[in-house]
Amino acid sequence: MRLATIRLPDGGTSAARVDRDRVRVLPWPDLGRLLADPNWRQLALVGETLPGEEEPQYAPLVPHPNKIVCLGLNYASHIAEMGRPTPQYPTLFAKYDGALIGAHDPVVLPAVSDAVDWEAELGVVIGAPARHVPPDHALDVVAGYTVVNDVTVRDWQHRTREFLSGKTFEATTPVGPVLVTPDELPPGASGLAITCTVDGVVMQHSTTADLLFSVARIVSYVSTIITLKPGDLIATGTPGGVGAGRSPEIWLRPGSELVTTIEGIGQLHNRCVREERPALAPASSTTR
Numbered sequence: 001m002r003l004a005t006i007r008l009p010d011g012g013t014s015a016a017r018v019d020r021d022r023v024r025v026l027p028w029p030d031l032g033r034l035l036a037d038p039n040w041r042q043l044a045l046v047g048e049t050l051p052g053e054e055e056p057q058y059a060p061l062v063p064h065p066n067k068i069v070c071l072g073l074n075y076a077s078h079i080a081e082m083g084r085p086t087p088q089y090p091t092l093f094a095k096y097d098g099a100l101i102g103a104h105d106p107v108v109l110p111a112v113s114d115a116v117d118w119e120a121e122l123g124v125v126i127g128a129p130a131r132h133v134p135p136d137h138a139l140d141v142v143a144g145y146t147v148v149n150d151v152t153v154r155d156w157q158h159r160t161r162e163f164l165s166g167k168t169f170e171a172t173t174p175v176g177p178v179l180v181t182p183d184e185l186p187p188g189a190s191g192l193a194i195t196c197t198v199d200g201v202v203m204q205h206s207t208t209a210d211l212l213f214s215v216a217r218i219v220s221y222v223s224t225i226i227t228l229k230p231g232d233l234i235a236t237g238t239p240g241g242v243g244a245g246r247s248p249e250i251w252l253r254p255g256s257e258l259v260t261t262i263e264g265i266g267q268l269h270n271r272c273v274r275e276e277r278p279a280l281a282p283a284s285s286t287t288r
Helices: 031-035 076-081 135-141 215-225
Strands: 002-007 013-018 023-025 068-072 091-094 107-109 120-126 142-149 173-180 193-198 201-207 233-235 257-262 266-274
Touching: 002 031, 013 031, 031 120, 120 193, 120 215, 120 257, 135 142, 135 215, 142 233, 142 257, 142 266, 173 266, 215 233
Parallel strands: 068 233, 107 266
Antiparallel strands: 002 013, 002 173, 013 023, 068 091, 120 142, 120 233, 142 173, 193 201, 193 257, 257 266
């Protein structure tokens, strides 16, 4: 089953089931609200066919997750290109929902940086509350898998030892287009080809079998720290091939076409645009 959050003509959003030849609108405002119901699998079988034959307008998959947990340094190839030691434990950081955009929305390049990078990643969406889940049961709480590009503002990331400031700029993180339930994929979504191209040039090409920490280990580890909730998003890390790891370094530019693909799940296609700097208010004058 493939589920999504789509934009409606009236400006609202709706959860949807994306079948091979049609899209069915579900009676929930977004996928996160659907996943909050313990019976979401059965409830997702209902729905009314979306009129028209055009591809739906995808909103961020879960627009407002309770948590967005991300991993750094989770592929050996990326660890090597960044010159980091292999971590003993998952390297975790967070994002806020203001960073999330839909599968075909523009990536906004911050006006304060010229060092914006790409990071193709497998996304995991939680489907049931989970706390202290052992690894051998961790996949039971996964609702499904999606595609993420953890677009990163490198100079801001490296201002401090913590990653957050470079990872959660407004409107930089495409997620979607759909959630694919685990029954359609290998266990833990392992062994899927993952690719990122920029302006038609392949920059990253790997497989999710190369994750240092598997989906099961990640979910178990995070659930030991905090309760995972339905709709929570986990981005599992990126393989080698990022712009910062090249010589010379390569960065996204206004007009760059960023395409992120994971076998069996789907594709993000995002054009990069420069953030418009807000106009400065004129200085007030005081008459004496």
